[in-house]
Every structure is written in structure tokens, then in C-alpha cells.
């Protein structure tokens with residue numbers, strides 16, 4: 449099987465397992481685990497921020513972030529296709545009593561002009577608008593890298609309006625490698641940034657929430673409340689540390705293999721890359737309804753040894769990662785074309 453379901457399906461290498469097996473550990477709930485501490489310092493420095501906190505998942509870092517910036521009854525603004533709104537069970541409402549105001553950006557890219565008038569006035573009727581969340585790269589946007597100038601504009605607008613800014617940077621390092629814009633340059637516009645070590649970076653577990661030192665006390669309280677206090681977590685932090693020390697620049701290979709698959713998809717009649725230009729490691733394509741459904745395409749590809757996921761009734765997502773070689777991407781491309789032509793012949 450060539451597994452293109454997600455960049456989370458990777459296995460830790462022997463070298464990463466070795467780093468995990470030999471990591472110095474302590475009780476990070478009582479006081480501190482030295483390997484977790486080292487990971488937190490390293491990722492904070494990479495993002496040019498004073499501090500960071502290690503958590504089990506990107507869902508938790510996002511949920512802790514919205515909780516940190518908002519009080520129950522408050523509102524935050526986000527793009528309607530974003531992970532926080534779509535894939536976290538509305539945790540912001542369940543866990544923190546928050547309301548989301550969604551904005552649908554063209555190609556899932558939120559534009560400054562869409563925010564005009566969205567901050568509620570301070571009166572006894574309205575909810576308080578507190579926060580803007582962005583996602584970079586944007587998953588439902590097909591791994592699109594947000595335009596840097598747009599990010600700067602939106603964050604400036606937010607801060608001028610008294611709002612905080614949070615970046616869901618689950619795949620921030622894909623954006624860094626694709627754009628050539630450093631992580632700290634992206635990060636400087638945000639109050640908090642969430643990064644995932646378990647996506648393209650290839651660690652087995654973990655995310656970090658990065659921000660200012662003054663946030664850490666409340667952040668740690670919320671992490672504990674949400675069940676994210678972990679004891680000898682240096683064992684998993686060591687995998688994450690290995691990933692950020694050794695597996696960042698190689699993300700360019702994943703972007704290359706995604707281009708191979710995208711080029712193949714773009715030649716098929718009735719198949720449409722959305723977005724047309726693939727920026728990073730996610731290839732999202734729509735199939736004309738009269739050809740087959742996304743589920744039918746995924747089932748047929750699975751029979752042919754290619755594992756991808758339906759992303760809507762008519763959209764299929766393929767994600768490249770560190771186990772996918774250029775040869776495998778070429779071979780997956782041939783199979784996708786072949787299976788597509790079988791459907792086309794029948795339609």
C-alpha cells in the first residue's frame with residue numbers, strides 16, 4: 449500500500465526511537481521533565497517567542513489557546529474551513545463556552561476586507577469579540593500557504609481593534625519551507641502559535657503552544673484542566689525534538705512528491721485540483737459528479753494499492769510525507785490516472 453491518507457501515518461525512524469529510548473525524563477506535572485523543557489526552549493526559540501508548552505495534540509494546543517485568550521461567552525473570528533471550527537467537536541463551545549464567527553475566504557484564505565465591522569460594540573447586548581484565529585498551512589484549503597502580507601494586515605487589524613491573534617500552525621514548517629519565510633517571521637504577528645510535531649515533521653506524538661512567558665501560568669492550568677498534564681513525557685518529547693532538529697528541511701521532498709501527484713491529476717478529464725496550485729504536501733482534487741463519487745474513487749484506489757481519503761462527496765485528499773519517495777509518487781500517479789480512466793470509460 450502507498451499510504452497517502454495523511455502526513456500523520458509516519459513511523460519513527462530507528463534514530464528517533466533511539467533518541468526517545470535514551471531521553472532523560474522527570475515528572476513534568478510535579479515540576480519539570482528535562483527533555484520536555486529542552487523541547488519547549490528549542491521550539492520557542494525557533495519561533496522567536498519567550499516560551500512554549502508541550503501538549504499531547506494540536507487539538508489541545510488550539511483549545512488551550514482559545515481558552516487563554518477568551519472568557520466564557522466571548523467570540524472569536526476564524527475561517528469557516530478551519531480545523532478549530534470543523535474538526536475539534538466544537539470544543540471551544542463544549543469546553544470554554546465560546547462562540548465562533550466564521551468568515552469564508554476565497555480558497556479558504558481570509559481577507560482583511562471581510563473583517564470590517566465584525567468586532568461587536570461593547571454594550572449589554574453583544575458578545576465580546578476577543579480573538580482572530582488563522583491556519584497556516586490551511587488543511588481544507590489544500591495545504592495553501594497564506595499570503596504573508598495578508599497575514600500581517602489581518603494581525604495588525606486585530607491588534608488595532610484590541611483582539612488577540614492565534615495561529616494554528618499545525619503545518620507551519622511546511623509554510624516555512626514552501627515560502628522561504630522563517631518561522632519567527634510568521635510567528636511575530638501572533639500572540640500564540642500552535643505547532644504539531646506529529647504531522648509532516650514525523651514525530652509520533654505532540655504539539656506545542658508558543659507565546660509569552662506571562663501566559664504560561666494560565667496555559668499550564670488550562671492544559672491540566674483539559675487533561676494534558678503528562679508525567680515522564682520526555683520520552684515522547686524526545687521524538688518531537690529529534691523531528692525539529694532533523695526533519696524540517698526535508699519537507700521540501702514532500703512538496704516535490706505532492707507536485708508529481710498534482711501534475712498527474714491535472715491531466716485527467718473531469719478531475720480538478722482545488723486549489724489549482726499545490727503549495728505544500730496536500731493534493732486536494734474534485735471529481736465531476738457524473739464520473740464517480742469521492743468515496744467510489746477512494747475505494748477503487750484502495751483496491752489498487754493507493755490509500756487516500758474522501759474530503760467531501762466530490763473531493764479527494766492525498767497527502768505526502770516522509771515515507772513517500774519520488775518513485776512511489778510516480779507510481780501512485782499512474783494508478784490514479786488508470787483508475788480514473790476506468791471510471792471515465794464507464795461514465
Ligand SMILES: *Cc1c(COP(=O)(O)O)cnc(C)c1O
Pocket residue numbers: 504505506507508510531532583585586587616618619644646647655
Ligand atoms: C492535525 C491538525 C490539528 C491538530 O490535530 P491533532 O490530531 O489533535 O494533533 C490542528 N490543526 C490542523 C490544521 C491540523 O491539520
